[in-house]
Amino acid sequence: MPWTFFGIELASRALQSMQMAMNTTGHNLANVNTPGYSRQRVNLTTTEPQVLQGARTLFMGTGVRVDSIQRIRDIFLDGRVAATSSEYQRLNTLYQRLTQVEDVFSEPTDAGLSRQIVAFFNAFQELSTNPENVGTRASVYQRAEGLTRTFRQLAGRLDEIFMEMEQRVQATISEMNFIAESIADLNAKIRYNKALGTVPGDLLDQRANLIEKISEYAAVRATEMPDGTVRVSLGEFVLVEAERANALPNGIDYVQKLLTDGAEQRAHISGGSLRGLMDAMEYIRNYRDRLDTLASHLVEAVNAIHQTGYGLDGSTNNRLLEGTNALTIRVSGDVADINRIAAGVTNAPGDGNKALEIARLRQTPLTTLDNKTIPDYYTALVAELGEHTRSASIGQENQKIILQNLQAEREAVSGVNMDEELSNLLRYQRSYQAAAQLVSVMDATIADLIAAFVGRR
Secondary structure (H helix, E strand, O other): OOOOOHHHHHHHHHHHHHHHHHHHHHHHHHOOOOOOOOOEEEEEEEOOOEEEOOOOOEEEOOOEEEEEEEEOOOHHHHHHHHHHHHHHHHHHHHHHHHHHHHHHHOOOOOOOHHHHHHHHHHHHHHHHHOOOOHHHHHHHHHHHHHHHHHHHHHHHHHHHHHHHHHHHHHHHHHHHHHHHHHHHHHHHHHHHHHHOOOOOHHHHHHHHHHHHHHHHHOOOEEEEOOOOOEEEEEOOEEEEEOOEEOOOOOEEEOOOOEEEOOOOOEEEOOOHHHHHHHHHHHHHHHHHHHHHHHHHHHHHHHHHHHOOOEOOOOOEOOOOEEOOOOOOOEEOHHHOOHHHOOOEOOOOOOOOHHHHHHHHHHHOOEHHHOOEOHHHHHHHHHHHHHHHHHHHHHHHHHHHHHHHHHHHHHHHHHOOOHHHHHHHHHHHHHHHHHHHHHHHHHHHHHHHHHHHHHHHO
16 A cells, blocks of 8 residues: 555645745734834745656656745845935934024024124114213123124034034944944844755844844945845945944044044945934034134224224223134123223214224125125025025935835835735635645545455455
8 A cells, every 4th residue: 555645645745834824924914013024925836746657657746845935025125225214314314403503593583693793783883973872882882792692602502512413423333333233143143044044034134124224324235145144334344244243433534424443444424314413513513613703803803993993081902802713702801891992083072983983894895704794704604504404404305205105115015915914814724724624534545445454354
């Protein structure tokens, strides 16, 4: 009876295959809400046929087996999602930081520097018409105090934001190093499983999610190697190589967009929130430098006129302002007595010509300020900030739409469709039941054969 148990073996293979198919389908359904999960599919194939020798050579099928469990994933689509996500995070981070800077400048409000500049020159305009009025002189002093205080507050707040962003860069570097170590650990596990001839779909999903996460911080290039591991690099800097993760340099060169240790280690940052922070740092440093330029040349221009004028007490050569930048500008101690504020070209009573000369300074282009007036120079700075913010806002909105479309496309490819999975589950269940019925039939047949054989003896 060479073929007595052949049918049971065939049915057993079918039962095992359908059981694995149902388990895989159940795994898909269980992870329907798991972020980054890729649905898996059981690939069935026929087993090696049996050769029957006789008058003619016949091939008889021997059943079914599971050839593989396939992870449904489009790696090219993954690359597009990662690249788009990186650019979106760059622009979104830049937009958020520039919005924060706009709030600091508070334009156009009464707290903004532009209103303080106008009020300062208006006070001198009023002083020119009434140079001996104590109240008018007190107003000039208060306006000068308000102007210099606003300069210092702006500079100090910009410095605080800049330092905060430096800290965020360091925190991001630490997070990227942690993710790199996790990728290296997964590389080891995936390589081990691949050496055994299996495809660890869940581990591959975890690694893909980590690569996409690290792409949100900086644009990386992930290259899959023949042994199943991936190499992750930023420009020429290799962040992950097989089972080894290399820590990023923590020196920040926001102008060149580099992380460097001052020696040979250099990681070029070309995207992600880390690049957005570096771009914002460069912008803020530029705004801060221009604010210093405005403050220093305001001090220089005002004092050049004021020191040649006469105060109400007859004194001259008094500075109205002092300081060399936006953080150190302040009202000079020379005019702590408001009677020493210069208003006239001479010390003659009623002479307000020097105050008028200072008032007209707001309409005078200065070569040291790119041939702009003091108010226009500041207005150009604020306008540039607004343009940078608007550009980042439009860019991040466009990238967000593209990213959402790509994510929806990937979900259509890799996501779990409950209707489809339930349909598959029912199909596999029916196949399992049919295989079980085949086992029952073959068992009964074999029992009859055995009974007949025993009875004959």
